[in-house]
Structure formats: structure tokens, C-alpha cells
Amino acid sequence: MLIRERKPVSEDDAIRYMTDVFEGLKHLHSIGLIHRDLKPENMLFRTNHKYSPVVLADFGLAKVISNSDTIKFDGAGTLKYLPPEAYIERRTGKKADIFAVGVTLYQLLTKKHPFVSSSDNAETIRRNMKAARYRPNYYRQEFLNISYRGQDFVKWLLEKRPSEQA
Ligand SMILES: Nc1ncnc2c1ncn2[C@@H]1O[C@H](COP(=O)(O)OP(=O)(O)O)[C@@H](O)[C@H]1O
Numbered sequence: 287m288l289i290r291e292r293k294p295v296s297e298d299d300a301i302r303y304m305t306d307v308f309e310g311l312k313h314l315h316s317i318g319l320i321h322r323d324l325k326p327e328n329m330l331f332r333t334n335h336k337y338s339p340v341v342l343a344d345f346g347l348a349k350v351i352s353n354s355d356t357i358k359f360d361g362a363g364t365l366k367y368l369p370p371e372a373y374i375e376r377r378t379g380k381k382a383d384i385f386a387v388g389v390t391l392y393q394l395l396t397k398k399h400p401f402v403s404s405s406d407n408a409e410t411i412r413r414n415m416k417a418a419r420y421r422p423n424y425y426r427q428e429f430l431n432i433s434y435r436g437q438d439f440v441k442w443l444l445e446k447r448p449s450e451q452a
Pocket residue numbers: 287327328330343344345346
């Protein structure tokens with residue numbers, strides 16, 4: 287599991303983790319698969335070493351997408367890591383994986399979820415997702431503490447639309 291400490295991870299560590307995550311994701315996408323359940327729980331440290339590589343795990347929901355940009359969205363995945371657009375457009379694809387990595391990176395750096403508040407219950411989350419009422423919070427102090435380059439990168443990951451070509 288990618289979140290092994292209570293305090294935010296440093297940007298240097300986050301860069302190392304994300305390099306491994308994107309390498310895995312690039313490979314997966316290059317062979318025509320999407321993961322569909324990327325989140326910290328499904329990114330594992332290979333060893334207990336401080337500089338352990340990170341590997342993608344849990345391919346239970348992985349699906350063939352081949353050369354299409356998007357496939358029909360069937361509700362699979364973990365609600366808090368899905369782009370709200372998936373619900374409205376009923377499409378998902380490589381961009382949804384990238385969005386999920388964006389949520390994960392935001393969490394690593396801030397220890398907060400970009401849009402779901404800790405007081406939202408499952409029903410509230412479902413309702414807000416379906417109505418596309420969630421917007422990432424780029425104004426909280428924990429996010430503003432990140433370097434400008436880091437903030438821009440997180441925003442870029444989270445603002446990808448799932449229906450766009452990856
Ligand atoms: N090879 C592994 N070594 C250590 N822990 C693992 C390994 N594979 C999975 N886990 C742990 O078990 C959890 C559940 O495994 P996962 O493959 O994600 O199945 P599920 O579909 O139930 O989420 C993971 O989040 C991780 O904490």
C-alpha cells in the first residue's frame with residue numbers, strides 16, 4: 287500500500303513513486319488494457335526498503351480497451367477514484383486511470399482527498415459523483431504547500447477528461 291505513513295510524503299518520494307506507477311501504467315495501456323481500480327491500496331511497495339520500487343497490483347477489474355479511446359462505463363471501480371465525467375458520459379478509458387493516479391498523488395502529498403470530505407458517507411459520495419458536484423479543492427493549505435510545479439502536475443492529472451484520447 288502506497289500510503290505507509292501518516293504524514294504527507296515528500297515531493298521527492300512522490301516523484302519516485304509516480305515514476306514507477308506511470309511506467310506500469312504506460313506498459314498496461316500500451317498492451318491495450320486499462321486497470322480501472324488504481325488507488326493507494328492497489329499500488330504496492332515491492333520491498334520494505336526506503337527506496338523500494340512501487341508496483342501496480344490487483345488487476346481484477348482490468349479490461350481490454352485495445353485501440354478505442356473509451357469503452358462503456360459499467361460502474362466498476364472505486365467511487366472516490368473515478369472521474370465524475372464517467373457517470374455522466376457513461377464512458378471510461380485510459381484517462382480514467384490517469385485521473386485515479388491524480389487522486390492518489392493528491393492524497394500522498396496532502397493526506398486529504400481532493401474532493402470527498404471525510405464526513406461524506408457512501409450515499410452522499412454516490413449522489414455527488416452522479417451529479418458531478420465534486421470539484422478538486424486546490425485552495426486548502428495542504429495543497430498550497432506543494433510546489434507550483436507539483437500543483438500544476440496534480441491539476442493536469444485531475445483535469446483530464448475520460449472521453450478524450452489518452
Ligand atoms: N503480493 C502481495 N504482497 C503483499 N500484500 C499484497 C499482495 N497482493 C495484495 N496484497 C494486499 O492485499 C490487499 C488486497 O489485494 P488485492 O489484490 O488488491 O485484492 P482485492 O481485489 O481484494 O482488492 C492489497 O491492497 C494489499 O494490501
